[in-house]
Amino acid sequence: MRYLDPKNDLTFKKVFGEHPHLLLSFLNALLPLEEDQRIESLEYIPAELVPQLPVLKQSIVDVRCTDNRGRQFIVEMQMLWTDSFKNRVLFNASKAYVKQLDRGHKYKGLKPVYALSLVNENFETGTDTYYHHYSIVHTQFPERQIEGLQFVFIELPKFRAQNITEKRLQVLWLRFLTEIEDGTEQLPGDLLDVPEVREAIEYLQESAFTKEELETYDKYWDSVSRERTLIEDAYEKGEQQGEQRGEERGEQKKAVAIARSMKAKGFEIATIAELTGLNSAYIEQL
CATH class of the missing domain: 1.10.287 (Helix Hairpins)
Known part of the structure; x- marks a missing residue:
């Protein structure tokens, strides 16, 4: 059995853009959410409402959805890194946040927007940390936060280089993205032990594609x-x-x-x- 790389635009959308229960598991594992903030259900936003900028073809928003609390999630796979990428992510998330007012919301009714960017290149030099969480916080009292926008950037090559083998769902999903490549035939057995990860792997079977x-x-x-x-x-x-x-x-x-x-x-x-x-x-x- 041969498998395709999940980081490809086609496969990434097939797994996470067509199966909301897999995306729900993925987001709950990768986003910095407290127990009482866990996502319970998701609904995809129509494709025509997803912002796309003609800057780089590989810089498109892959999945955008909202949960049962009205929070929005922008998920994208970025194969190439450019200096302007963070600015573009900020722009897209801000646009999604502001666009809520177009539906008649008052300011106090605005819901948070989370942007999750999975980057297949290293871009933060001088650190082995692969997980980068940004939020709007008080510079003197970081525990004080302005709700609204949060950003998570994950450097996949750094994660892979650390060879982490924990059984946490976050680690397993990142291994799913980094250990399965184009033409992979032998799969890590522990990835198949988790039902949602095993299901995601099944969608990568080369024979399932036309x-x-x-x-x-x-x-x-x-x-x-x-x-x-x-x-x-x-x-x-x-x-x-x-x-x-x-x-x-x-x-x-x-x-x-x-x-x-x-x-x-x-x-x-x-x-x-x-x-x-x-x-x-x-x-x-x-």
Whole structure:
């Protein structure tokens, strides 16, 4: 039996976008919720209401839903990291929060919005921590919090590198995302011990997908590869331009130093300009 990677756009939506009971288990395991805040039921928000920004193809909101308390949850799988990703997540969550007023709510009736972002790259340097929880808190008294928006970013490569084998549901769901890859045939036995994780794995069986779906699956990986190449090329070009500008500034400083020295020794302005390449008017002001 061969399995597909759950991080692909097609498979992620098939598991968590079509089976609310699996998404409920997933969110309750991964979000920082107290016992009395556990999600009891979910309802998907229609796809046409899900915000999508044409910035990066791999930066789309995969699943958006609301629970029986009216809280909203934005869940996305991010294959590529960019510096603007956090800002985009903040924008989408804020938009979902504010949009509640369009339905006639008063300010006091606004419900919290939670954004859960699973990132398949490392982006927080200098720490091995893979779980990052952001909320609006008092800087002096962190226990005092403004309800409304909360954000969780999970760096999947860091989680995998730590080789955590606990049986907590949070760990098992993250292992589901990191240990099953394209073409996997042998599954970790302990993942199959948990009914909801075992069910999610069954939806990843390659034989359960049509030929057209498998083509869509492959096209997604191709698009990720192309986009990664574009981002890497852009960074490389930026670094090269930065180095070039640095060299030019260095040459400019050197020319100015020579011009000052020559001017102090009484050389003609025209001669200094010819030898240094600096403008005559600029040299006169030195």
